Amino acid sequence: MKHLTKNLISFAIFFVIGGLIFRYGLSHFLENRMLSMVWVLATIYFLYNFGIGWYFGKRDSESLPLFDIGFRFHFTTFLLFNIISEVWHYFGLLSVYENYQTNRLIAIYWGIGLLIHFVFYVIAQKNTIKGISKDDMFD
């Protein structure tokens, strides 16, 4: 099954760019105790990710309707977000006010959510042929 589509790769590139900007902004604002800006940044980051997810997800589905109930995009988001967080920590770029353990907890709780999503994904795959829903195959 083709998991890594052109639109998913484009989404991942945009997500990494947005993630790096967010990480930089977050550490910068926290370092300078600009807490209201952290909220603004987080809101923009949410809207940005929602936007690129919507745009590339829709294009992906129009191009090839893989019935994955959004799992591939969710998994990519999880993976890249946590890699960026780890890289940020590894290079010592976290603000002194950032608690590294929070990153770990986010990864654990989010990972549990992702695991539940994966179970539903596996169940959904039973009604597909090579990832395409049997209902959509000859519509």
Add this chain to the structure above:
Amino acid sequence: MGNKELLNELLIAWEETYKKGQLTFWIFLSLKEGKKYVDEIKTFVEEESNHSMTCESQSLYRNLRKFQHVGVVDFETGEGNKGPERKYYFLTELGNALLNAFIERNIKLFYNEKIKHLLNKED
């Protein structure tokens, strides 16, 4: 509502349901004839179905991508007519087997003498 109007309305409703899924059959049939690019498939489908089937190129591309993904259709690129290279689609071995099995189970029924007689019978 007069009988003629009712007949027309029922016929349209029936045809709308009947045509769902028919596009696949017409696409496969066009490729059984030989390799084709999208515009040729579109022309074949519309002309050979006496324009009872219509299809948009986008819809054809979407279907062909699905069929290619599952391995019943593939393409090779060839020269376009003074333009960019075209994708010439064809049925794979699996695609041919699928179409033949479908015809055997669903189309050849209509070759049965009794059914042919009923189809030609006028009340």
